[in-house]
Amino acid sequence: MSMTNERKAELTLPAEDQILITREFDAPRHLVYKAWTTPELVARWWTARRGTAKEMEIDLRVGGRWRYAMDADNGQEVAFHGEYREIVPDEKIVSTEVFEGAPGTPEEAEANATLNTATFEERDGRTLVTMLIRCPSPEVRDAIIASGMEGGLQDALDLLEEVARGLDS
Amino acid sequence: MPTTADAFNAVAEPRRRQILDLLAARERPVNELVELTGLGQPQVSKHLRVLREVGAVRAREEGRRRLYRVDAEALRPIFDWVSPYQRLWEERFERLDDVLEDLKKEEQGDVDDE
Numbered sequence: 001m002s003m004t005n006e007r008k009a010e011l012t013l014p015a016e017d018q019i020l021i022t023r024e025f026d027a028p029r030h031l032v033y034k035a036w037t038t039p040e041l042v043a044r045w046w047t048a049r050r051g052t053a054k055e056m057e058i059d060l061r062v063g064g065r066w067r068y069a070m071d072a073d074n075g076q077e078v079a080f081h082g083e084y085r086e087i088v089p090d091e092k093i094v095s096t097e098v099f100e101g102a103p104g105t106p107e108e109a110e111a112n113a114t115l116n117t118a119t120f121e122e123r124d125g126r127t128l129v130t131m132l133i134r135c136p137s138p139e140v141r142d143a144i145i146a147s148g149m150e151g152g153l154q155d156a157l158d159l160l161e162e163v164a165r166g167l168d169s
Numbered sequence: 170m171p172t173t174a175d176a177f178n179a180v181a182e183p184r185r186r187q188i189l190d191l192l193a194a195r196e197r198p199v200n201e202l203v204e205l206t207g208l209g210q211p212q213v214s215k216h217l218r219v220l221r222e223v224g225a226v227r228a229r230e231e232g233r234r235r236l237y238r239v240d241a242e243a244l245r246p247i248f249d250w251v252s253p254y255q256r257l258w259e260e261r262f263e264r265l266d267d268v269l270e271d272l273k274k275e276e277q278g279d280v281d282d283e
Contacts, residue, residue: 009262011255012181021255023262027269031276035268044268048260145254 017141019133029122032129033090036118042068051078062087066095076101082113093118097133099147112140176223176247184208185216189239192226196238 009023025032035041037060043053051072058066062084069079079100086094096113100106115134120127135141180189184206191197191205202213217237220226224243228235 009255009259011251011258013178013251014181016178021258023258025262025266025269027273031269031272032265035265035272041268041272045261045264048257048264050257050260145251147254 013141014132016138017135019135019141019144021131021133023129025127025129026125027127028125029120029127030090032120032127036093036120036129046070055079057081060084060087082116085115091120099144102143112136114140114144176225177251179219179223180225180244180247182216182219184212185220188213188216188220189225189244192237192239193241196236198234198236202237 009021012020014020035045037058039056039058042058043056046056046068047053047070051070053068053070054077055067055069057068058064060066064084065081066084067079067081069077072078081098081100082096084093084095086092094115094117097116098109098113100109102109102112113136117130117132117134119130121130122128133141133144135144179185187206188202191202197205199210199213199217202208202217203210206213208216217226217228221228224240225247226237227240228237230236
């Protein structure tokens with residue numbers, strides 16, 4: 001499609017403990033909201049191309065729990081869960097997010113939960129999705145960004161060290 | 170010592186990204202950046218200072234002018250750091266595009282033979 005460029009996800013780091021992701025979709029927002037909150041629809045997109053959806057649990061009410069799990073291509077289960085904190089249908093969802101595979105105890109994982117705000121704004125039949133991920137510390141923020149690394153965390157740390165050395169010289 | 174995150178934050182600020190875009194086209198002196206951005210000279214100089222601190226921009230003297238340019242090699246690790254995570258989301262969103270196309274068809278009551 002010729003719109004590929006303007007539809008690319010934009011990622012910025014507005015503060016040392018935040019990640020902001022924005023993306024425009026060619027659909028009215030009630031459909032984007034539906035795709036965002038319906039388990040069998042989430043199962044179709046959340047796994048990206050990296051695994052098979054296993055469990056998509058969405059109890060969409062304040063205090064309700066969500067859990068997304070997939071079997072990653074390397075055979076490991078990757079799962080996240082959290083709790084809904086604020087829901088404005090078609091407009092806004094605020095929820096916590098915990099990565100179950102984080103190093104340390106489950107309590108530590110809970111302590112490192114992020115607070116995510118997803119907002120849906122419609123303009124001329126198109127929808128801008130804005131996701132603000134607030135982390136409990138800059139370290140958690142950096143770990144989340146590094147988690148996208150194909151080579152895993154160690155490669156990410158090696159790269160960071162290399163970059164830091166380069167910047168220092 | 171600036172971290173990669175510091176560097177990323179430096180280049181992610183919209184005004185500084187505008188300055189980087191202008192410098193990516195070619196080397197320029199401050200007054201040209203002032204003119205093209207519509208910012209005051211003190212603001213442009215402040216942005217340039219931040220960009221130089223993280224290595225994103227280099228300067229050289231030419232006569233009595235100081236010319237600024239982007240250091241693409243210094244920027245690459247910053248984008249390498251963020252881009253896999255961004256790519257994860259972009260992959261999700263491309264699939265979400267497909268889901269939305271299906272939902273739109275459903276809503277319009279289209280019955281095609283797909």
